[in-house]
Amino acid sequence: MVDSVSANDLDFERCYRAVATRDARFDGHFVTAVRTTGIYCRPSCPAITPKRTNVTFLPTAAAAQQHGFRACRRCLPDAAPGSPLWNTRADLASRAMRLIGDGVIERGGVPALADALGYSQRQLTRVLTSELGAGPLALARAHRAHTARLLIQTTRLSMSDIAFAAGFASIRQFNDTVREVFAVSPTTLREESRRRNGDTLPAGNGLLTLRLPYREPLDQSWLEWFLASHTVPGLELWENGVYTRSLRTPHGHTTVRLSIQPGHVRASLNLQDMRDLAPTVARLRHFLDLDADPVGIDEALTAGMAGSPLHPHVSGDDPGITLPPGIRVPGCLDGPELLLRTMIGQQISVAAANTHTARLVQGLGEAIAGPIPHLFPTAEAIAERGSEVLTGPSRRVDAIVGAAKALAGGDLVLHSGRTAGDLRRDLLALDGVGPWTADYVTMRLLADPDVLLHSDLVVRRGAGLLGIDLADAERFSPWRSYLTMHLWKYALAHPAEGGPKTSAPTRRTPQ
Structure with missing residues (x-):
């Protein structure tokens, strides 16, 4: 471990x-x-x-x-997978790092970061300097340098355009930072990359192809099942191992294509505004849980499994059930979308949830050019016209529209810098949101590693098959979110005896 x-x-x-x-x-x-x-x-x-x-x-x-x-x-130490500490810890420093990665300082400065976290700028700077060795401006500067290097080495953009896209205030600041961080000028950095990788840079028109590294092992089958089975027509596409979707970004929108490769995820981005590169990459890494520490997680879960009775299908000479290594907990690309899609999918099958969501996207989503025709509707659009498009029980429709109104009015704020306790409290205050939905959204929005969906019917069935007592699951802490994924996967792979094998349960399913 x-x-x-x-x-x-x-x-x-x-x-x-x-x-x-x-x-x-x-x-x-x-x-x-x-x-x-x-x-x-x-x-x-x-x-x-x-x-x-x-x-x-x-x-x-x-x-x-x-x-x-x-x-x-x-x-290239700036290109390493991110620290798993920002997910396993829930303190101020880790929450700040998640928001800095999402570009909050570039968009609103340190005051915006402090306001989102509920601290004074002075207190925030003191804590970050003590915990991480640098204050918020220095941490944001490191992110800008990383973004600049990516653009220098992977595009033909002019250096002035790169400086603007990476969030620098001036060309001089950009040049000075690159020289200080990499010990060469931006032009030399590009020439070195061209000699090493060949002259294969695309035109500077917003098209980028990046390698997003992850720590191995990675359970590719689980992530691909999750992406494929939850694809919403008009918003997402799964084809030949490639996941494509549209995504609203701080300065516009982008279309992303993702495919899992050995050691990295290949990500193709069609950015409307290059300033959105860093936050888009941060969201993709969060979405696929690429910064997890799989070795440590797997060993802890295996230790927790010790003593579980054998599954009846396992042969007598087998020492026990071995959990597949490298499972990930999918995060999210947009907090409001996660909540609204989860509410749409409550108590229905994954396929039905996809159909209902596709109807919403078709009716209220913004039309865009490209292979994916729509963006997910804004909370404002759903608050105003959701009742015209959504179908099903009126109580559920009213709850979804009510949640959209809370989001549109600012009464509910969903971002990765919130504490789990505060977020769960605010979610439970919404009509139509119970403990399962609140826990599920908290787990995925905050990358919280220790949420056990103990009331989930599929999780319960998986626990029964593996001989795990959910009332005594403390031994799996702080990795109970990963245990939840394992239980879902195991239950889906072992349908009820005599029943058809299915890739989607009919109730209480990951949306």
């Missing part, structure tokens, strides 16, 4: 052991700053392991940059 490295209490021996063995599982947990070279790397960097006396370990790239270190151009 990977020992979790706390962001504010880095253990030198544990970190150095990870660097000496080039353990890629620690990439994103911390960075290695080498004083003799002035360079910081990810733990798995293939360079010669530096001497103990020459290294220091820092929790973030921003902290390393704050101390004057430059990013290694060989291992």
Whole structure:
């Protein structure tokens, strides 16, 4: 199991052991700053392991940059999978990091970040500097540098356009930051990439193809089933292992195409506005749970499974049931969409939920050009005309429209920087939202790793098949969201004896 490295209490021996063995599982947990070279790397960097006396370990790239270190151009530490701490922790620093990744500071500055989190700017800066080694502006600067490098190396955009798209206030600030972070000019950075990868850059028209790395292993079959079975016509498309959908972004919209490859997800983005690159990438990583620590999660769940009775279908010489490695908890691309789609899908099959949602998208979604014809309707549109388009029991329709009105009016705020307790309380205050829906939305919106949907009928059946007592599931903490996914998957793969094998249960199903 990977020992979790706390962001504010880095253990030198544990970190150095990870660097000496080039353990890629620690990439994103911390960075290695080498004083003799002035360079910081990810733990798995293939360079010669530096001497103990020459290294220091820092929790973030921003902290390393704050101390004057430059990013290694060989291992690209800014391109490592993100820290799993931002999901497993629920403190102010982790919630702030999620919002910074979504571009809140670029759009509204530190005041917007502080307001979203409910803290003063001074208090926020103090906590982030103490926990992460850098304040909010330095953390946002590191994100801008990462976005700039992506655009420099993957597009033909002019440097002035890249500076604007990455969120820099001026060309001079852009040039100075790139030189400080990567030790070369933006032009040299592009030329190095072109020599290494060939002259294959697309035209600078908003089309990008990126590799989104993840920590292996990854249960590809589960993610692909989830994407394929929940595809809404007009909004999403699943074809030949490629998931395509339209997505509203802070400055417009984009169409994304995702396919899972060994070690990374191939993401093609057609951005209407290049300023949306960083938040779109952050949302895609959250959506597919690419920053999880699967080795640590799998070992903890396996330990929790110890002592569970064998499933009747397992042969007597089998030591027990082995959970498939690398399962992920799908997140979301848009909070209001997640809530409204979940409410539409309550108590009906996945297929029926897709049909109802497609009708809503067709009737109220904004039409756009491209392979995906619509965006998901805004909360304002559903609040105003949802009752004309939605069908089904009037009580459910009224509840969905009521939730849309709360979102449109600002009475309900859904973003990844909220605390689980506050979010769940606000969701339960809505008519038509019970504990299952509140827990499900909290799990996916916040990437909360420890939500057990114990009332879910499919989860209960999976637990029965695996011999797990849900009343005694504390031993699986803090990974009960991942246990929920395993139970769903196991129940779907083992339908009731004598019944047809199905890929979708009929009630209380992941929407």
